[in-house]
Amino acid sequence: MNAPALRLTDLSKTFPLGRKMFGKSGPGVRAVHPVTLDVPQGETLGIVGESGCGKSTLARMLVGLLDPTTGTIEIEGEALDNADPALFGKRIQYVFQDPISSLNPRKTIRQIMEAPLKLLHGMNRAERAKRISEIFDTVSLREEFLDRYPHEFSGGQAQRIGIARALAAQARILILDEPVSALDVSVQAQVLNLLADLKAQLGLTYLFISHDLAVVEAVSDRIAVLYFGSVVELGRAEDVFRAPRHPYTRLLANSAPVVGRALTAPEGRETELPDPLDPPKGCAFRARCPFATEICGTAPPPLEDKGSGHLAACYHPLDAAQI
């Protein structure tokens, strides 16, 4: 079997607190707890979670914009050096959430598109022009856009430009960080379909991060649910929300507004996330969990296979019959 497109081993990030001028700083805030994950070639792995669950921190580590505190990243079997974003650039690329602010307002689209071709691949002028026109063709953008400035584009067009820029680097893995949450639904579908086409055409591997469960489910092969910096559930897309094993996933699935379901507040209790400065000892979801028992307070539950490749980090997983 081929090496996975992306392999994370014990990847974690702790942000130091109150940097001191001299001496060591305190224990810091753990934004991402050690994550171990394989993404096979050609898969779309969806990552869902609420704000503050560490999904963007994870994504930024994967493209080298943040240094991981522990752990390693392997791309297609090769370990990556964390130091050089340019090295990352050729192997893994990032599509940003806000399409407009990810484009420099004072550069033309051509200048933006040329940077990766020139710097990562050392192409000359003629090669660059040819490549840009190929890429623009793939993402159905007109070449006359090249000499315009970012503010002249709508959100959907700007996001296509962002995708085109990521493609220009010829990376085979794309990290899509909420790529459609700034877009209207009618345009959102255009961009999602474009992403699906590109993947089929170019054999790409996606890591699709979103807070929108329905969108994630529609585009992903597998889904990882993040809560408070840890993966709490990982399974095939069609199973995760239909038959969740972790109570948090079930809470998420029941909270999403769905046409034809009556309005019910899914929980009456305090819904605050745990305080990251004073993280709970055991399971982070314990305070909100209806099934919590004593064991949940002892140590964080490990992420284990609960049957047919469906992983959950829970001492009392829901079984399929319970739902």
Add this chain to the structure above:
Amino acid sequence: MSFLSLLARNRLALAGLIVIGIVVLLALLTPWLPLKPPNVTDTSNRFQPIFSDGALLGTDHLGRDLLSRLMWGTRLSLAVGFAAALVAATLGAAIGIVAGYYGGRTDNIIMRGVDMLMAFPYILLALAIVAALGPGLLNALIAVAAVNIPFFARNIRGITVGIAHKEFVDAARLSGMSNTRIILSEILPNVIPVIVIAMSTTVGWMILETAGLSFLGLGSQPPVADLGSMLGEARSALITNPHTSVVPGVMILIIVMAINLLGDGVRDALDPRLKSGALNRPLPATMVARDRQPAPAQAEGILTLSDLQTQFHVKDKVYRAVGGVSLSVKPGECLGIIGESGSGKSVTALSVMGLVASPPGVIAGGSVRYQDQELIGAPYGTLRSLRGREVAYIFQDPLATLHPLYRVGDQLIEAIKCHRPIGRAEGRRKAIELLEAVRIPNASARIDDYPHEMSGGMRQRIGIAMALANDPEVIIADEPTTALDVTVQAQVLSLLDDLRRERGLAIVFITHDFGVVAQLCDRVAVMYAGRIVEEGATRAILDAPRHPYTARLMACVPELGGGKRRLEAIPGLPPVVSNLPEGCAFAERCTRVQGDCRKGEIPLENGVRCLHPVTYQEAPA
């Protein structure tokens, strides 16, 4: 608008530009003007008065021609002043960009050094530098530039810190750019306007400082004239022959005044906020410019909008954000307004209480009736007494609508005080009641929190509590849950639902989410390009949408539980509301379009604005 026309809008800046232009031009032309040599002494003709023969501005204590010395001196002073500004700006900006971009320890060390420089009184520092280097014009230039570097460094650092964390900088890094290249090609172009603004406001100051050093004899050395040394030499004859000091003094005044006026103008013209009209203070209520008073509509509900039209007049374009909207909501009812961005749903809501910023907003027609009172064109006092007391708003981003420096309790009490006098203790009691009503746990302790101490969901509850503060009859909620996580959204929605049942509130709920509408709203109106395209009972529309836009938009929304699949999309974009097509605005993107769709006005009949609506037989189940 071009830079020059923006600048010319400020008359004083234009005057400054003309004056400094003439002065610079004359200074540049000085070598070719028929002037006497400036440094040749002629002691027999000393202290000639102004307008004497052969010396238009008289002569100084050595009989040198003052006009000639003035022109040469101005030339020198301007050159030194501009050079000092350029040096200070370049070095200061470089320091600021490096500190701001790299951050952390680099930033700390550099900026503490800059702080030390700033801690000295500037004139003392300049004197110390000149004392160390020795007098001379070049050294004065160095001193003046050095003294001004901290100003630039601090200014530019602040701007750079903001830019260095933008996404496009991350994107550039992933494109393989090195730090140097990112600084030069991504950061620098974005800070240049700030550098220019800072320079334009400090050049005058630097000319003055150079003159000051020369006045003390530390700048230009005799016999060479600059404005400062001319003043210094004339000092001893100030009483007997005042014109020798007045001539250079007036020139300094003219230059510095002109540059400062121009600098203010440049700053205003380059400031991006000015272009978007931020310096125009909006009126307290939206302007009303109706051609005719509409016939009083029979009030069906507590709040009734009929044919409301709100436009934005920007330059010579008219954006018809709301193009004739009629709505009505009854007590205890929840009306949903759904639409994509730019469909006019928020502007409709803001128009009700005249909250659309004016200029550029104008209510161009229609009426809004609250109970039996016409709101459009009502005096500001009336509107103010109704805002919050009868019709209250909940906005999308509670972090932006709550004041960060006041405790949430005080803000709640203030909202009550706007409409009725209330004592401190009673206000507090009422505020706690409100917090309990929106189910904030431990209300009597959380009342003293600041907004940043609360989570997003808590803050939105405060927003709701504030809207409830004066027991309004109508609440207009503009995407109140869009910024919230799903689990929190579900709670906020069920809270709103309970409140309207308990208190008989009428809610106008603006959203882009069909799931939310389905759960909360009794009736729904779908907006597209500023008009309602379909309206009716929520169930009926969700089960069998009749307008093609509604049907296609609903198909675009992925539903949970559908598995991996291809999503429906609507090709194309909504029309720009400054240039609406004739007939149906959706025709361009519609698959059911026929010839008559593009002609004339299409009325809203039986709850749908379409000539060829989707019929039940062919509508997919």
